[in-house]
Amino acid sequence: GQHESSPGTLAERTVESLAKYITNGKPKKIVVMTGAGISTSAGIPDFRSPDTGLYANLARLNLPYAEAVFDISYFRQNPEPFYTLAHELYPGKFRPTITHSFIRLLHEKGLLLMHFTQNIDCLDREAGVPGDKIVEAHGSFARQSCIDCSRPYPQDELKRHVDAKSIPRCDHCKGLVKPEIVFFGEQLPAEFFKNKWLPSQADLCIVMGTSLTVHPFASLPSMVREHRPRLLINKERVGGIGSGPDDVLLLGDCDAGVRKLAAACGWLDELEKLWAKT
Ligand code: CNA
Numbered sequence: 001g002q003h004e005s006s007p008g009t010l011a012e013r014t015v016e017s018l019a020k021y022i023t024n025g026k027p028k029k030i031v032v033m034t035g036a037g038i039s040t041s042a043g044i045p046d047f048r049s050p051d052t053g054l055y056a057n058l059a060r061l062n063l064p065y066a067e068a069v070f071d072i073s074y075f076r077q078n079p080e081p082f083y084t085l086a087h088e089l090y091p092g093k094f095r096p097t098i099t100h101s102f103i104r105l106l107h108e109k110g111l112l113l114m115h116f117t118q119n120i121d122c123l124d125r126e127a128g129v130p131g132d133k134i135v136e137a138h139g140s141f142a143r144q145s146c147i148d149c150s151r152p153y154p155q156d157e158l159k160r161h162v163d164a165k166s167i168p169r170c171d172h173c174k175g176l177v178k179p180e181i182v183f184f185g186e187q188l189p190a191e192f193f194k195n196k197w198l199p200s201q202a203d204l205c206i207v208m209g210t211s212l213t214v215h216p217f218a219s220l221p222s223m224v225r226e227h228r229p230r231l232l233i234n235k236e237r238v239g240g241i242g243s244g245p246d247d248v249l250l251l252g253d254c255d256a257g258v259r260k261l262a263a264a265c266g267w268l269d270e271l272e273k274l275w276a277k278t
Contacts, residue, residue, distance in 0.1 A: 008245030019264030037209025100127035148175030233257035
C-alpha cells in the first residue's frame with residue numbers, strides 16, 4: 001500500500017506503531033488536547049453532536065440562538081438560561097471517564113507534558129491529573145467573580161444559588177456573578193497564552209473528543225513539529241488531522257479508542273484498575 005514505505009517517524013500509521021513509539025524507552029513528552037466528547041460518556045452532553053448535543057436541546061431555554069447561552073452580552077441581559085444550564089452541569093454530579101483516567105496514567109508514567117482542555121467540568125482533576133498539568137483554556141467552575149467589578153465571589157454561595165436556581169449578585173456592586181468559564185466575546189485565561197507554545201515541544205500530540213471549531217484552541221495541533229506523530233481519537237475527522245505522514249486516526253468512541261491504545265502499550269489492566277478506583 002501507499003504507506004508501506006512511509007517517510008514519517010512511525011513505521012506505519014497504526015495504533016500498534018504508535019504504541020511502539022510511546023513505549024520504546026526513550027523519554028517522551030505528550031501533549032493531550034480535549035473537548036466535550038471525552039465527557040459525554042460521563043453523562044455531560046457536548047455542544048455540537050446532532051440530537052444529543054446541548055445546542056440541539058436548548059429550545060426549552062427560549063434563546064435567540066443556541067450560542068447565546070454562553071454569550072457575555074446576552075448574559076448581561078438575561079442570565080437565567082446560563083444558570084439553568086449551570087444547575088445541570090455543575091461539577092460533583094459526574095464520574096470521570098476512562099479517558100480521563102488515561103490522561104492521569106500518562107502523567108503517572110512521566111509522559112504528560114500538558115493537558116489542554118476546553119472542558120469546564122473539572123473531570124480531569126477529579127480523575128487525579130494534577131492542576132499544574134492542566135490548562136483549562138475555556139476556564140472552569142473552579143472560580144467565580146463579578147462581571148462588573150471582578151471581585152471574587154465565594155464558591156459555597158455560588159453553589160447555593162446554582163442549587164436553588166437563583167441568580168447570584170456581587171455583594172459590593174450588585175453586578176452579576178459568573179463562574180470563570182470563558183464566554184464568547186471574552187478573552188481566554190492568561191495560562192492559555194503562557195502555555196500555548198508547549199505543543200511545539202511535544203513528541204506526540206493526542207487530540208480527543210473535540211470538533212476543533214473554537215479558536216484559538218483549534219490551532220494548537222498545528223503547533224506540533226513536523227515528524228512528531230499526532231493521534232486523533234474522535235467520532236469524526238476534525239482539524240485536518242489524518243493527512244500528515246505521522247497522523248494516526250482512531251475514529252469512534254473515545255473510551256474505546258483509549259482502551260485500544262492502552263492495550264497496544266500493554267497498559268490496559270493498569271488503566272482499568274486506575275479507573276475503577278476513581
Ligand atoms: P463540540 O463542538 O461539541 O464537539 C465534540 C466533538 O466530540 C465532536 O466532534 C463529536 O463528534 C465528538 N464526540 C462526542 N462524543 C464522543 C465520544 N463519546 N467519543 C468520541 N468523540 C465524541 O465540543 P468542543 O469541546 O470541541 O467545543 C468546544 C466548547 C464545548 C468548549 O468551549 C467547551 O467549554 C464546551 N463544552 C464543554 C463541556 C464539558 O465541560 N464537558 C460540555 C459541553 C460543551
